[in-house]
Amino acid sequence: MxxxxxxxxxxxxxxxPRIKAVAERVKREVDQGHEVAVVVSAMAGTTNQxxxxxxxxxxxxxxxEYDVVVASGEQVTVGLLAIALQELGVSARSWLGWQIPVRxxxxxxxxxxxxxxxxxxxRRFGQKQVAVVAGFQGVGPxxxxxxxxxxxxxTSAVALAAALEADRCDIFTDxxxxxxxxxxxxAKARKLDKITYExxxxxxxxxxxxxxxxxxxxxxxxxxxxxxLSSFEDKPGTLVTDEDEIVEKxxxxxxxxxxxxxKITLVRxxxxxxxxxxxxxxxxxxxxxxxxxxxxxxxxxxxxxxxxFTVGRADLARAVKLLTDxxxxxGYADLISDATVVKVSVIxxxxxxxxxVAQRMFRALAEKGINIQVIxxxxxxxxxxxxxxxxxxxxxxxxxAYGLDAA
Amino acid sequence: MxxxxxxxxxxxxxxxPRIKAVAERVKREVDQGHEVAVVVSAMAGTTNQxxxxxxxxxxxxxxxEYDVVVASGEQVTVGLLAIALQELGVSARSWLGWQIPVRxxxxxxxxxxxxxxxxxxxRRFGQKQVAVVAGFQGVGPxxxxxxxxxxxxxTSAVALAAALEADRCDIFTDxxxxxxxxxxxxAKARKLDKITYExxxxxxxxxxxxxxxxxxxxxxxxxxxxxxLSSFEDKPGTLVTDEDEIVEKxxxxxxxxxxxxxKITLVRxxxxxxxxxxxxxxxxxxxxxxxxxxxxxxxxxxxxxxxxFTVGRADLARAVKLLTDxxxxxGYADLISDATVVKVSVIxxxxxxxxxVAQRMFRALAEKGINIQVIxxxxxxxxxxxxxxxxxxxxxxxxxAYGLDAA
Numbered sequence: 001m002x003x004x005x006x007x008x009x010x011x012x013x014x015x016x017p018r019i020k021a022v023a024e025r026v027k028r029e030v031d032q033g034h035e036v037a038v039v040v041s042a043m044a045g046t047t048n049q050x051x052x053x054x055x056x057x058x059x060x061x062x063x064x065e066y067d068v069v070v071a072s073g074e075q076v077t078v079g080l081l082a083i084a085l086q087e088l089g090v091s092a093r094s095w096l097g098w099q100i101p102v103r104x105x106x107x108x109x110x111x112x113x114x115x116x117x118x119x120x121x122x123r124r125f126g127q128k129q130v131a132v133v134a135g136f137q138g139v140g141p142x143x144x145x146x147x148x149x150x151x152x153x154x155t156s157a158v159a160l161a162a163a164l165e166a167d168r169c170d171i172f173t174d175x176x177x178x179x180x181x182x183x184x185x186x187a188k189a190r191k192l193d194k195i196t197y198e199x200x201x202x203x204x205x206x207x208x209x210x211x212x213x214x215x216x217x218x219x220x221x222x223x224x225x226x227x228x229l230s231s232f233e234d235k236p237g238t239l240v241t242d243e244d245e246i247v248e249k250x251x252x253x254x255x256x257x258x259x260x261x262x263k264i265t266l267v268r269x270x271x272x273x274x275x276x277x278x279x280x281x282x283x284x285x286x287x288x289x290x291x292x293x294x295x296x297x298x299x300x301x302x303x304x305x306x307x308x309f310t311v312g313r314a315d316l317a318r319a320v321k322l323l324t325d326x327x328x329x330x331g332y333a334d335l336i337s338d339a340t341v342v343k344v345s346v347i348x349x350x351x352x353x354x355x356x357v358a359q360r361m362f363r364a365l366a367e368k369g370i371n372i373q374v375i376x377x378x379x380x381x382x383x384x385x386x387x388x389x390x391x392x393x394x395x396x397x398x399x400x401a402y403g404l405d406a407a
Numbered sequence: 408m409x410x411x412x413x414x415x416x417x418x419x420x421x422x423x424p425r426i427k428a429v430a431e432r433v434k435r436e437v438d439q440g441h442e443v444a445v446v447v448s449a450m451a452g453t454t455n456q457x458x459x460x461x462x463x464x465x466x467x468x469x470x471x472e473y474d475v476v477v478a479s480g481e482q483v484t485v486g487l488l489a490i491a492l493q494e495l496g497v498s499a500r501s502w503l504g505w506q507i508p509v510r511x512x513x514x515x516x517x518x519x520x521x522x523x524x525x526x527x528x529x530r531r532f533g534q535k536q537v538a539v540v541a542g543f544q545g546v547g548p549x550x551x552x553x554x555x556x557x558x559x560x561x562t563s564a565v566a567l568a569a570a571l572e573a574d575r576c577d578i579f580t581d582x583x584x585x586x587x588x589x590x591x592x593x594a595k596a597r598k599l600d601k602i603t604y605e606x607x608x609x610x611x612x613x614x615x616x617x618x619x620x621x622x623x624x625x626x627x628x629x630x631x632x633x634x635x636l637s638s639f640e641d642k643p644g645t646l647v648t649d650e651d652e653i654v655e656k657x658x659x660x661x662x663x664x665x666x667x668x669x670k671i672t673l674v675r676x677x678x679x680x681x682x683x684x685x686x687x688x689x690x691x692x693x694x695x696x697x698x699x700x701x702x703x704x705x706x707x708x709x710x711x712x713x714x715x716f717t718v719g720r721a722d723l724a725r726a727v728k729l730l731t732d733x734x735x736x737x738g739y740a741d742l743i744s745d746a747t748v749v750k751v752s753v754i755x756x757x758x759x760x761x762x763x764v765a766q767r768m769f770r771a772l773a774e775k776g777i778n779i780q781v782i783x784x785x786x787x788x789x790x791x792x793x794x795x796x797x798x799x800x801x802x803x804x805x806x807x808a809y810g811l812d813a814a
Contacts, residue, residue: 069486069490072480076460086465096552143506
């Protein structure tokens with residue numbers, strides 16, 4: 001007997017027939033004697049509709065009220081799934097965030113889970129009752145509804161698995177696992193049987209959409225064995241786990257890309273102490289997230305430098321306005337922005353013990369005539385910024401260069 | 408300065424533009440210095456959709472889960488209305504049933520409100536904050552979501568007005584008040600300026616859809632001044648109030664009708680003690696509500712009687728099956744059922760002091776050749792069951808006979 005958390009996303013519960021199929025899937029685990037908590041998202045499309053209504057009501061709106069509105073979507077699916085389970089003869093009850101409770105901080109719209117009280121849920125496991133839990137939602141210190149940010153149901157599931165000390169956390173989704181890269185672009189992409197937390201974290205934060213980044217952080221912290229698998233097909237998925245569970249480490253496990261990037265270059269910035277703080281301070285204050293940064297060595301009689309960095313594409317206009325407003329103060333000669341860039345990252349814990357990973361990347365891109373605009377690296381990742389039009393070409397070239405192509 | 412509860416139904420909050428219009432209407436009261444709590448229903452159509460999903464998930468379903476699903480509709484509208492009010496510069500926050508809390512009994516699907524704790528709401532009135540309250544929902548003794556039954560937001564509003572000791576409770580709806588009868592059928596129907604609680608209660612329970620019956624009971628019990636008025640037009644509605652506030656009492660104030668009726672006749676029932684209990688006991692156990700009952704005097708050598716009664720049209724098939732199954736035991740000769748009947752009721756507190764009210768009804772119907780099948784009376788009401796095809800004819804004849812026609 002195991003204790004399992006199963007999580008089903010919006011496309012898996014898009015309508016009542018699919019919710020019934022989820023109930024059948026859950027029943028199979030129950031029939032094997034397992035203790036099961038199921039975390040569900042809102043029906044596909046519902047959250048978008050609810051968000052659109054809040055924007056229609058007011059462009060800038062109270063995040064506490066936004067949370068009240070959008071948390072309603074998961075309330076619908078937990079009730080329906082509990083009914084569908086009962087119809088199959090499975091004892092089940094729904095749990096809303098405030099009922100468990102899932103205690104979060106008070107940052108509405110992107111709250112962080114602080115504690116989950118599972119006592120009653122575990123007691124009911126003893127009575128063979130399945131817990132059907134609303135993902136994405138919690139309750140803040142003031143007793144108001146909070147939500148965890150888009151994709152937050154993954155985080156709900158992993159946090160619940162940690163609180164329940166579950167044997168595993170199965171994330172059912174519309175893809176059947178984690179791939180070496182996006183299979184819609186690279187036909188030879190392979191599904192990975194296993195991936196380390198660290199790699200999954202880089203994959204998620206570098207653009208792979210399969211799991212919410214925060215859920216992977218949480219899984220890594222609490223050592224929750226997460227499995228990503230298809231809600232529509234019955235086959236093994238990808239296990240996200242500890243590095244020591246993975247015997248043979250590839251140099252590179254996967255290649256991620258993100259189109260959510262834009263590049264800003266400040267031309268001839270005076271190269272004096274404090275100038276970086278003067279530039280990035282106001283951006284941080286305005287909640288503009290700066291990712292890659294490169295600064296050339298100073299040149300010319302006036303000791304100026306060119307400073308290039310990337311921001312989220314959605315923040316580009318705001319960032320440009322902010323910097324333009326302060327041009328006098330910052331003293332740069334020109335500002336060039338470009339939203340037609342993509343960040344491509346090769347990721348693998350094997351990098352730590354293999355030399356030449358970055359070099360292989362640069363050569364593969366050069367051979368295809370792809371110009372690298374910015375480079376950044378971490379212990380298990382090399383990222384480059386290239387022109388967006390080369391995305392597919394770059395992914396395929398790199399996938400082959402690192403020996404990831406399926407046979 | 409007054410303390411006001413305003414309630415807006417589903418058509419009044421059917422989309423975001425209408426919710427914004429509601430916010431404008433609320434702001435007018437706030438601008439006059441009033442303390443305001445607003446109770447809202449789900450967007451028109453939402454509750455039907457949610458109910459349909461629960462039925463699709465399972466024909467017979469756990470009422471606790473049904474409540475979780477359907478209560479989500481009001482959660483959406485309170486958040487959106489709070490946002491819309493804030494956008495107009497009005498301080499506002501949403502309140503869900505469990506947050507206030509609105510404590511109910513544990514009868515899911517048709518819970519009764521037991522207590523509403525308004526302390527925090529009143530404290531915030533002092534800070535000029537409008538309370539935006541989800542109608543229809545509460546929380547049961549076990550901490551689970553309960554709902555009050557269809558139309559329950561009226562009851563939420565009146566109960567809140569009672570708990571807040573509000574000066575009045577304004578029910579905004581898609582009609583502009585309570586009419587002497589259905590104006591879609593009788594062109595000369597008049598809007599009433601005032602109506603007594605007792606009359607409104609009979610009107611509601613005899614088929615007038617303008618207020619939920621339970622909300623009127625509650626208003627009568629707590630002497631809440633309820634006003635029914637249009638959410639789309641700015642003009643006075645109908646005040647539901649104490650009898651002594653109404654100086655001139657009409658003999659008849661209104662004429663209601665209900666098509667939700669079906670008639671069952673048991674032919675030649677043995678007329679012996681206990682037979683009525685043997686018939687109506689099982690129906691009550693099966694939650695079939697029996698309304699009008701008539702029994703003829705016994706006749707014939709075998710001392711049998713014919714027993715006629717009405718049940719809700721939705722319950723007819725179930726009632727007929729139940730009685731047919733027990734035919735042997737009950738010993739009747741034949742069962743005749745008829746779903747093409749309508750109940751027409753004339754209602755007025757003036758009846759108490761006026762003789763001949765029923766007689767005038769019978770004569771008016773007879774003059775039009777309308778046969779009366781069953782009669783029942785109460786202190787302030789006379790109801791008759793007639794063939795459904797005469798509905799419009801009967802309503803118009805009675806409206807004229809009691810001098811209710813508009814000039």
